[in-house]
Amino acid sequence: MLIKQKTKTLFLSSLLISSAFFSQAHNVSAGYQKPDDPLVVQNLEEWQDLKFGLFMHWGTYSQWGIVESWSLCPEDESWTQRKPEHGKSYNEYVQNYENLQTTFNPVAFNPQKWADATKKAGMKYVVFTTKHHDGFSMFDTKESDYKITSRKTPFSKNPKADVTREIFTTFRKDGFKIGAYFSKPDWHSENYWWPYFPPKDRNVNYDPKKYPERWDAFKKFTFNQLNEITSNYGKIDILWLDGGWVRPFKTIDPSVEWQRTIKVEQDIEMDKIGAMARENQPGIIVVDRTVPGKWENYVTPEQAVPEHALSIPWESCITMGNSFSYVPNDQYKSSQKIIETLIKIISKGGNYLMNIAPGPNGDYDAVVYERLKEISGWMDKNQSAVFATRSAEPYHDGNFYYTRSKDSKTLNVFHIDDKTVYQAPAVLSFSVPENFKPKSLKILGTDSKLQWKQNGNTIEVKLPGDRTKIKYASVIQMTK
Incomplete structure (x- = not known):
């Protein structure tokens, strides 16, 4: 090099x-x-x-x-x-x-x-x-x-x-x-x-x-x-x-x-x-x-x-x-x-x-x-949250990182913890871009139905009981 x-x-x-x-x-x-x-x-x-x-x-x-x-x-x-x-x-x-x-x-x-x-x-x-x-x-x-x-x-x-x-x-x-x-x-x-x-x-x-x-x-x-x-x-x-x-x-x-x-x-x-x-x-x-x-x-x-x-x-x-x-x-x-x-x-x-x-x-x-x-x-x-994506505001906020589909209809939010072995928390709360109002939301890799709510530019998601199966990072995928 x-x-x-x-x-x-x-x-x-x-x-x-x-x-x-x-x-x-x-x-x-x-x-x-x-x-x-x-x-x-x-x-x-x-x-x-x-x-x-x-x-x-x-x-x-x-x-x-x-x-x-x-x-x-x-x-x-x-x-x-x-x-x-x-x-x-x-x-x-x-x-x-x-x-x-x-x-x-x-x-x-x-x-x-x-x-x-x-x-x-x-x-x-x-x-x-x-x-x-x-x-x-x-x-x-x-x-x-x-x-x-x-x-x-x-x-x-x-x-x-x-x-x-x-x-x-x-x-x-x-x-x-x-x-x-x-x-x-x-x-x-x-x-x-x-x-x-x-x-x-x-x-x-x-x-x-x-x-x-x-x-x-x-x-x-x-x-x-x-x-x-x-x-x-x-x-x-x-x-x-x-x-x-x-x-x-x-x-x-x-x-x-x-x-x-x-x-x-x-x-x-x-x-x-x-x-x-x-x-x-x-x-x-x-x-x-x-x-x-x-x-x-x-x-x-x-x-x-x-x-x-x-x-x-x-x-x-x-x-x-x-x-x-x-x-x-x-x-x-x-x-x-x-x-x-x-x-x-x-x-x-x-x-x-x-x-x-x-x-x-x-x-x-x-x-x-x-x-x-x-x-x-x-x-x-x-x-699906990795390939053929582009950067998305706010890019990075604490332990949350963002990508979007090229048509901007899908927003992906990654949650990591680079200080220890990753354990998905019971609740994830994160910001989204101005006026982004998703119609659907899912945690990739899980089939459980999710409870989530949006308040202004903040979304709160309750992770399912099988969140212990999530390794390395949680990935929330939202579609308009």
């Missing part, structure tokens, strides 16, 4: 300060440009209906159980630390890291198992890391031999070696929208980190203006890889570009700490890339993360939920465990916490992209399937 710990907070803070992103007045960021391509507009509308997606960070680094890619970066941060057993010097570490290619053999890889479990849990789109910052391609690129389908990689002999193709084909067949994550920086490429110079930080290690031929070669390499992904892997709905330090120098926001480290021009010609992607995949959503403008079709807060509802398309990418990449004995969030997070996100108009990291054997930890099964039980009963 691009933003780590303190820089994540600064990113969100900068949005608050510079663009009033999270204001209750729904001010739109001055940098956001609404797409005008009708197919993109339609795709974005459909994507906003989906609400819950699957993110997967997976690569050779899973064998060491470390943070994805970042230990290669010569910055002194908590997420870039290197373990001595993996190399005593930086150069030895890099060599050993890149040799992980020669032992990567995830023989338990079975994307249908993932698709079955995540679909039941209500996930409706997938974003997969085709290439992270380390440059290892999880697809069959012709531009590099540092890839999962190389003869150097043991898994290349497996009929499912092109895992990107297998994942996209399997999930697409099961009705998911397909998203391709791709890192713009490539720390393996000699045209990004030129071996003539040592890398200094996450950025290109030479001045592209001083060595334009080398930068042109990198631009061509990046363009060709993205052309492969958008040409050879079936229908792709989202191109999710990470590594926002690769950007036109004029777009740098000096109020954001990590952007202040960008000292040279790194314009990768997004107009050319975007036009190619749209020619190959008409209507594709392009997410050039943190680079406001034409090619950031939605914004992506990381490991955080905005304080207020946003009026533009957005998605929070949040891990099920503590890490985006596989870490042994990771601490996975409870099903209640995941459902509470989903409710908070959709009440503010966003999507929840939950990351689950496969291990070196090619499968999730067993506890992941337990969580997904628990979530699926809740989703079966409450999905």
Whole structure:
């Protein structure tokens, strides 16, 4: 991922300060440009209906159980630390890291198992890391031999070696929208980190203006890889570009700490890339993360939920465990916490992209399937209040969160208690928008007849005796 710990907070803070992103007045960021391509507009509308997606960070680094890619970066941060057993010097570490290619053999890889479990849990789109910052391609690129389908990689002999193709084909067949994550920086490429110079930080290690031929070669390499992904892997709905330090120098926001480290021009010609992607995949959503403008079709807060509802398309990418990449004995969030997070996100108009990291054997930890099964039980009963909804005033009031149907005829009110294990109270009292007078009211997941009354903008509901069966959250659905 691009933003780590303190820089994540600064990113969100900068949005608050510079663009009033999270204001209750729904001010739109001055940098956001609404797409005008009708197919993109339609795709974005459909994507906003989906609400819950699957993110997967997976690569050779899973064998060491470390943070994805970042230990290669010569910055002194908590997420870039290197373990001595993996190399005593930086150069030895890099060599050993890149040799992980020669032992990567995830023989338990079975994307249908993932698709079955995540679909039941209500996930409706997938974003997969085709290439992270380390440059290892999880697809069959012709531009590099540092890839999962190389003869150097043991898994290349497996009929499912092109895992990107297998994942996209399997999930697409099961009705998911397909998203391709791709890192713009490539720390393996000699045209990004030129071996003539040592890398200094996450950025290109030479001045592209001083060595334009080398930068042109990198631009061509990046363009060709993205052309492969958008040409050879079936229908792709989202191109999710990470590594926002690769950007036109004029777009740098000096109020954001990590952007202040960008000292040279790194314009990768997004107009050319975007036009190619749209020619190959008409209507594709392009997410050039943190680079406001034409090619950031939605914004992506990381490991955080905005304080207020946003009026533009957005998605929070949040891990099920503590890490985006596989870490042994990771601490996975409870099903209640995941459902509470989903409710908070959709009440503010966003999507929840939950990351689950496969291990070196090619499968999730067993506890992941337990969580997904628990979530699926809740989703079966409450999905009508989740999918194809939009934010609704008052959005959030105490422990109550609101969504509405797109025609505004149905109002959904979620009640949670994120401080303890949820127990539905005997009575729920909450406010509704001005002049909203429901003709019918029900608690999703229960068949009991309810007693309820409205007094002005306040509704009081007596929950049935079988309320003990309600888990994680109560969902009241009202129709005009």
